[in-house]
Amino acid sequence: MRRWLREDALKPWQYRSWIYIRDPDFRAKAQRALDLYARTFDGVALGPDEYVLSSDEKTSVQARCRCHPTLAPGRARAMRVNHEYGRGGALAYLAAYDVHRAKVFGRCEPKTGIVPFS
Template identity: 75%
Template structure:
C-alpha cells in the first residue's frame, strides 16, 4: 500500500495508465436540526450552537479518492454494505480514465463492505482491471481517504445543523465539486523506509523487555 502511494507495485513503477483509489465509508452522518438557529461568529463572540436538537435521520457517505490526481467521487446511501460499495465502484469504474485503465488499485480497510478474499474476487469479477488492496488490520489510518473525511468533518458536518438528510447530501455534493476544483494530492510522508524503521524499533523494544531481569534470574537459579 505504501508502495502504491509512491507509484510502485511489486517492485515496478506504475505505468501511465495505472491509478490508485483510496476508498471507505463515513457512517451515520446525522441531520440534527437545532431548536434555535446557529449564530455565526461575531465581534468578540464565538459561534453559538444550541445544544438542543431534533433528529432528522442519518445517511452514509461513501467516497473514492484518486490518490495521485486528488479527485473525489462520492455518493450518499441510506446505509453501508456490500451493495452500496459496489455502486460506488461502478460509479468510478464506468467513467474515464478508469474504464479504460490498465489497472486501478482500490485501497480499502477491513470493514464488512469489502473484507477478505471474497471482496477481492467480487471486485475482480465486476471489473477485471480493478485490484483490491487491504490495509493491515487496525491500520485504516493509512488509508488516505480518511484525511479527506477529516476535512469533511471539520468543514461540512460540524457543527451539524441540518434540517434533513437532503440538506446533508446537498452540502456534501457541493463541497465535493468545490474540492475537486482546488485540491492537490496529499503530501504523504510515511514511506516504506519509515515503516521498516518503526518495525525495527518495535522489535528492539520487545527483545529488550522480553529479557528477564538479571537479578530475578539469578535468584530463581539459586
C-alpha cells in the same frame, strides 16, 4: 488587536501533534502502501491506466440539524450555537481519493450495505 495577538507568545489556536510509532516492524508493514504512493507495485512502476485510491466508508452517519439557528458573534457577544438538534436518520457515506490525480469521489446513500454502493 491583530498586531498584539501576532506578537503574543501564547497562541492557543495553534498547536502541534505527533505520533510515536511503537511497532518496530512498522516500515516493513507499511512498505506496500508507501510503494503505491510512489506509483510502484511489487517493484514494477504503475501504468497510466492504473489508479491508487484511498477510500473510507462511514456507516450510520447521523443526519442532524440544529433546532435553532446559530447566531453570529456580535459586539461583546460570542457566537451562539444551540446544543439541541433533530435527527434526520442514518446515512452511509463512501469517499475515495485518487492519490495521483488529486480527485475526490464521494457518495451518500440513505441506507448502509453493499447494495447501495454496488
